[in-house]
Amino acid sequence: LTCLVNKSILSKMRILTGDECGILKETMPEIGRKLTPDFGPTNATAHHVTLDKGTQLISPDAPLSRERSVVEMAWICPSQRFATLRADSSIDFYSMECETQEQGKYSWMKSVEDIFQIGEKNEHVSVLGMGFTKDRLCASDTIGNIAVVDPLKASVVAKHFAYNSSSKEKTTISYTKGHYENKHQATAMTVHSGRVATAGREREITLLDLETGKLTWKAKNLPPDPQTLLQQPVWSTALCFMSENLLAAGTAYHQVRLYDIRTQRRPVSVTPDNMFEHRIMALCELEPEKSLAVGDTTGNLFELDLRTCMSSNPAKKPLISLPRFVGPVGSIRKLVRHDTEPILVSVGLDRMLRTYHLHTRKQLDCVYMKQRLNCVLVCEDQQWTADEKVEDIDIDVEDDVNDYVDSEGEEEEERGSSKESLDEEIGEDEESVSNSSSRTSSSHHDEDSDTDSSDSSKSDIDSIPTKKKQRHR
Numbered sequence: 229l230t231c232l233v234n235k236s237i238l239s240k241m242r243i244l245t246g247d248e249c250g251i252l253k254e255t256m257p258e259i260g261r262k263l264t265p266d267f268g269p270t271n272a273t274a275h276h277v278t279l280d281k282g283t284q285l286i287s288p289d290a291p292l293s294r295e296r297s298v299v300e301m302a303w304i305c306p307s308q309r310f311a312t313l314r315a316d317s318s319i320d321f322y323s324m325e326c327e328t329q330e331q332g333k334y335s336w337m338k339s340v341e342d343i344f345q346i347g348e349k350n351e352h353v354s355v356l357g358m359g360f361t362k363d364r365l366c367a368s369d370t371i372g373n374i375a376v377v378d379p380l381k382a383s384v385v386a387k388h389f390a391y392n393s394s395s396k397e398k399t400t401i402s403y404t405k406g407h408y409e410n411k412h413q414a415t416a417m418t419v420h421s422g423r424v425a426t427a428g429r430e431r432e433i434t435l436l437d438l439e440t441g442k443l444t445w446k447a448k449n450l451p452p453d454p455q456t457l458l459q460q461p462v463w464s465t466a467l468c469f470m471s472e473n474l475l476a477a478g479t480a481y482h483q484v485r486l487y488d489i490r491t492q493r494r495p496v497s498v499t500p501d502n503m504f505e506h507r508i509m510a511l512c513e514l515e516p517e518k519s520l521a522v523g524d525t526t527g528n529l530f531e532l533d534l535r536t537c538m539s540s541n542p543a544k545k546p547l548i549s550l551p552r553f554v555g556p557v558g559s560i561r562k563l564v565r566h567d568t569e570p571i572l573v574s575v576g577l578d579r580m581l582r583t584y585h586l587h588t589r590k591q592l593d594c595v596y597m598k599q600r601l602n603c604v605l606v607c608e609d610q611q612w613t614a615d616e617k618v619e620d621i622d623i624d625v626e627d628d629v630n631d632y633v634d635s636e637g638e639e640e641e642e643r644g645s646s647k648e649s650l651d652e653e654i655g656e657d658e659e660s661v662s663n664s665s666s667r668t669s670s671s672h673h674d675e676d677s678d679t680d681s682s683d684s685s686k687s688d689i690d691s692i693p694t695k696k697k698q699r700h701r
Contacts, residue, residue: 242607246298247599252286257593300358313358317344359419368417388441390426420469427464448493468511478508497538512563523560529553575601
């Protein structure tokens, strides 16, 4: 069996990961890839990667601690420079060593310390996320503060607040049971085309312009339940821009909402209530405005078709089951799609880096990273991801192929002997047919002779004189 496999998918990919201990690693799956014989022909491209051969540390001399865990990563110049947002509200900039271009060879450039001024007094405040848009880095914390950083100057150029500071809106939330004061107003953020979107518990999605800091759009909740007249709960935990005006949001109440900024403030479509069972943690666009990858807290990774699985009525029962990417067993924290290849990369709390083929949803690689992962970046450099000629690759085991080649002469002999035996059988069949025909002809001849003899005896009897007949009487 043979199949067409693109070499760029199997051997031209670099992946950067950041974990909760502050460690940065670069992984090249093709270095430690091993073909597993346990898989059948349909899963013949599934591989496992060993840590010693496929992964290298970036800046191994840097101090490691959970206080400096990597929260988010973003490309500044694809495959050359990237930035990391850490838990102590600092941003580090790294650049690839262009002279060597070896695996894991990135040098630290500069840092921006304490962009949110988080101290001991604000223990309840933590860093939320970061994104890069229009030559600016945008970072946010859990109370709605937004900082705009210039990568060239390595300094904060502007600060905004996602929520109004009027007296009508509370700065803390006491919605949970037991009178627990929840001050994490923002739980999800994303950036696109010079705008930043933030959302949280009891906080609808707000869209701000990074240049002016003004509110350009704010979402509105779904209508109350028609039977109980209760308000729909709001808690967005994942955001993803699918286009300039199309925004997808995953909620803690196992829903995916789709907003069209041009038409209305309410969601244009929502997934049914019973489609997902757990909190949505990560979203990633697979096909433009057609499908999404959805990851939850239990490790379930689904492919959501926006055309068939969503409607304007959340009480509608789901008609079909969602296709699933099998593999993750822990909470999924980040999903990234390769820009040029049909590959999806996922990381999470199960300490595994996994890659999937989007067309078949088969797992291509599984790398054990030792620490719980928070974020991931996929290389976009053409010198690493350039497409090569497609070749035929035999997906059978090599021993089977060698045996097939060595036994070619034996198979020819077997074919010759089988042909001779077939000719002998045909000759025997012909002889048996001739014998049976001769037997049938002789039997017909004997019958004819018997009839002649009976006729002759009858004539003899008739020729007896009448006197003898009378005496006989």
